[in-house]
Amino acid sequence: MQNTFNAIVAEESEGKTLIGLKELGLSDLPDEPVLVAVKYSTLNYKDGLAISGRGRICRALPMICGIDLAGVVESSSDSRWQPGDEIVINGYGLSETFNGGYSQYQRVKADWPVRLPKGLTLKQSMAIGTAGYTAMLCVQALEDHGLKPADGPVLVTGAAGGVGSVAVSLLSGLGYEVHASTGRMASQEQFLKSLGAAKLIAREALARKAKPLEKESWAGVVDTVGSNTLVAALAQTRHEGVVAACGLAGGMDLPGSVAPFILRGVTLRGIDSVMASQPRREAAWHRLAETLDLDHLEAISNTIAMTALLEMGHKIVDGEIRGRVVVDVNR
Numbered sequence: 001m002q003n004t005f006n007a008i009v010a011e012e013s014e015g016k017t018l019i020g021l022k023e024l025g026l027s028d029l030p031d032e033p034v035l036v037a038v039k040y041s042t043l044n045y046k047d048g049l050a051i052s053g054r055g056r057i058c059r060a061l062p063m064i065c066g067i068d069l070a071g072v073v074e075s076s077s078d079s080r081w082q083p084g085d086e087i088v089i090n091g092y093g094l095s096e097t098f099n100g101g102y103s104q105y106q107r108v109k110a111d112w113p114v115r116l117p118k119g120l121t122l123k124q125s126m127a128i129g130t131a132g133y134t135a136m137l138c139v140q141a142l143e144d145h146g147l148k149p150a151d152g153p154v155l156v157t158g159a160a161g162g163v164g165s166v167a168v169s170l171l172s173g174l175g176y177e178v179h180a181s182t183g184r185m186a187s188q189e190q191f192l193k194s195l196g197a198a199k200l201i202a203r204e205a206l207a208r209k210a211k212p213l214e215k216e217s218w219a220g221v222v223d224t225v226g227s228n229t230l231v232a233a234l235a236q237t238r239h240e241g242v243v244a245a246c247g248l249a250g251g252m253d254l255p256g257s258v259a260p261f262i263l264r265g266v267t268l269r270g271i272d273s274v275m276a277s278q279p280r281r282e283a284a285w286h287r288l289a290e291t292l293d294l295d296h297l298e299a300i301s302n303t304i305a306m307t308a309l310l311e312m313g314h315k316i317v318d319g320e321i322r323g324r325v326v327v328d329v330n331r
Helices: 045-052 122-144 162-173 185-194 227-235 259-263 278-291 294-300 306-317
Strands: 004-013 016-025 034-042 068-076 086-090 105-108 154-156 178-182 197-202 218-223 237-245 267-270 301-305 324-328
Touching (some): 004 306, 034 122, 086 122, 122 162, 122 218, 122 237, 122 294, 122 324, 154 162, 162 218, 162 294, 218 227, 294 301, 301 306, 306 324
Parallel strands (some): 154 178, 178 197, 218 237, 301 324
Antiparallel strands (some): 004 016, 034 068, 034 324, 068 086
């Protein structure tokens, strides 16, 4: 085991938050029972906000950033985990109230890890990451509502992003007709169709002030954007359809009407990936291992060194990254 290791740390200096690569020791980690040798993390939109300083994600400083991690248990005082166990952790306040995954080592609570499902490597698990895990939670929410491919098309907003691209792949693989909305029609059409999208919709068609009710178009929706886009999607959801809302890149407001809920019986299902129950997490991860097209996963992901995060954090917030970014914390 290394005496020192590298991490991306947010710190306060002269009233400002500074983020940078720092050398730490095990004594800098929290006093928790499971020590993990981290192999990979990811770059999510929330990570980008934290790294770029364009969103208040870290609620206490200093804080190791990164809301995901995948690695190997180094040691554990809890009998549920043994050295050599391969694990994945998403959410639970990592990078917000608890030190996160942009570190070569991390100590975590024993209740948090999920065993790496058979059929996935640690690297693949972080190509999925919180974004893909959230996409599966959305798909499960649609299915819990009773939605079936025969019921009609499903809309995915922010379809070229991390959650959206995995949702397109999952839904198309399950037999749904997927309509993918993106603000990058010209550059992403071939990419989204390769994932199974049957139709593309320009972002501007939804990111607007909508009427309380509009033409019924979709049996279900996975919305990663929020605000006006979510309102327009709700207004166009078919009678007794379901909308899974998991993102707020477009804003936290909901400037719409209750008409879709009362006059069409539409269900709005919120998706909380951060504090989802352990059984729900395990079910989502095992379903991902069983159903996700790994060729699609390879196509939508690329790997960067941890040292490249400071630049890439700005790019994901600016919408310049498609698909998934795996972070090799040992590079």
